[in-house]
Amino acid sequence: MAHTHSDDHSGHDHGAGHVHGSTDKKRVLIAACLTAGFMVAEALGGLLTGSLALLADAGHMLADSIALGLAWYAFHLAGRPATGRLTYGFGRVKTLVAYTNGIAIFVIALWIVYEAWGRLQAPVPVLGGPMLVVAILGLLVNISSFFVLHGGDRESLNMRGAILHVLGDLLGSAAAIVAALVILATGWTPIDPILSVLVSLLILSTAWSLMRAAAQVLLEGVPPSLDRDLIARDIEATVQGVREVHHMHVWSLDGTSNMATLHACLDEGVDAYQAVSTIKKRLASEHGISHATVESEFGQCADDGDNHDHAHDHEHDTAAHHDHHHQA
Template sequence: MAHTHDHGSQGHDRSHGAGHVHGSTDKKRVLIAACLTAGFMVVEALGGLLTGSLALLADAGHMLADCIALGLAWYAFHLAGRPATVRLTYGFGRVKTLVAYTNGIAIFAIALWIIYEAWGRLLTPAPVLGGPMLVVAIAGMLVNIGCFFVLHGGDRDSLNMRGAILHVLGDLLGSAAAIIAALIILATGWTPIDPILSVLVSLLILSTAWSLMREAAHVLLEGVPASLDRDLIARDIEGTVNGVREVHHMHVWSLDGSSNMATLHACLNDGVDAHKAVSAIKKRLAAHGIAHATVEPEFGHCADDKHDGEHDHAHDAAPHHRHYH
């Protein structure tokens, strides 16, 4: 029985080249955003302490987390560029997904801290200097807009880049809330607006952080990418590739949220050229967005069956009920 493993040289080289270009530019974008964020974080923290504004302190807290998160994101891009090793045969590409998941947890922790602090401020209102608060908040908004546009031009399919953008977007919302709070305080003197807007921003951030964590966890668990239908792809191969009787033991996953991979067993009719069949299967997989695949051609019974005479009942099921386990 033959076991064929092939990257598909041209397609793999093109996808690797594009990924390398994205990774290099994204790495620079994240570093620029990290430097801008770190520089203004100190200013905003001092502004929050001097004015007594929780909104500014909350935004400074976001920026502190962003400095760490963007630093981790930069290091993840740095690691992802390293070649594969004997122990890490896929390389370090998945580090970016791990960092994205960690970023989501960090955002959760910060948002919950802000909500806790806001509750205390509502119970015991504190004076807030609206004028200086407005100046610092506007400056923070300009810095965050700059960071957002620097990151927004990066690879939008990268979970690591999306996690970095999410952090900066949280800061952007925090700055907007601080500006609104400062204007209301200057106009009416009503200081509870400061913690109230801080809580609203935190709730928005919690929602987006949960979405990021869920998607990163799906990648880490090697789930089927949302853009792909494993059973549909298997039926497509069975219906379009000559000589393929059945596809089973099929697994589809993503290495880092953008590079899709698959393994499968292809049951071939007697007399079929296994090499040609595997090449045709790989072309069909590439058409579905799967650039890297391992295909095991089989004749007769599946090599993984426990007994020669045993047959997987799932293979007898109607196509729309079949399980490609």
């Protein structure tokens, strides 16, 4: 029985990722400055006009200024090299920020719903004219931020979180414009809190989807675009000399870089190096898995003692086998 453990760190094309990260970092910084700059004006406008829609949008923009700043810092950290303690580097910071952004959006949206309920019970006067001016200016700023971010890498969870924040601001400004027009035309002030609630509910649904995607990465779940068992069967069917694949783990480091570890049980006499090399190439070319750790085996699996049945045991994943020792 022979075991060879091969861990290939070379040959990964990170060039495109670094280009995306650099331009995305600049895009997020520009959006953060635009958002923070107008947030103060909108908050003052909301206080002076009595508009919850403006205050709600200013609240969004306050959180978004902080969130965009965090997103920029996450891109900054992601560019740092790996260390002896953080062997995969800081790439996952972007996912942590995306998850935190989702929570922040939830809190703000719930606060707006709560405040709107109070406004519906006891309506307050709203100055429609000044409200309309501030809302239009806010919309123009948010449209500018949205287009700056829209050209970035939308596969990045961090960039998706940043775009989601600005989209929420954009919708908030549009709702404030509609509310202002209705108030100017009819004097019916309840439209202000009603539209604020509608925008908040829409933002809640998109925030939930962002949090789910980020949580999938943080929990090291199989990326949605991949099927672990199908990949294992593909390797068994296409790589000569591979009798069975088991103990397979597939996860994503940051929502874009996919990784895997697996045991490949080989037929007697097969060149282990050649088999492992072919498996790695297959994973990269056909399944988008850029980094793989493959342990080759002949006969009995070292992790399972004498009673291991080599029938397709793809589901037999033990937490103790995380031999890649990665840090989240």
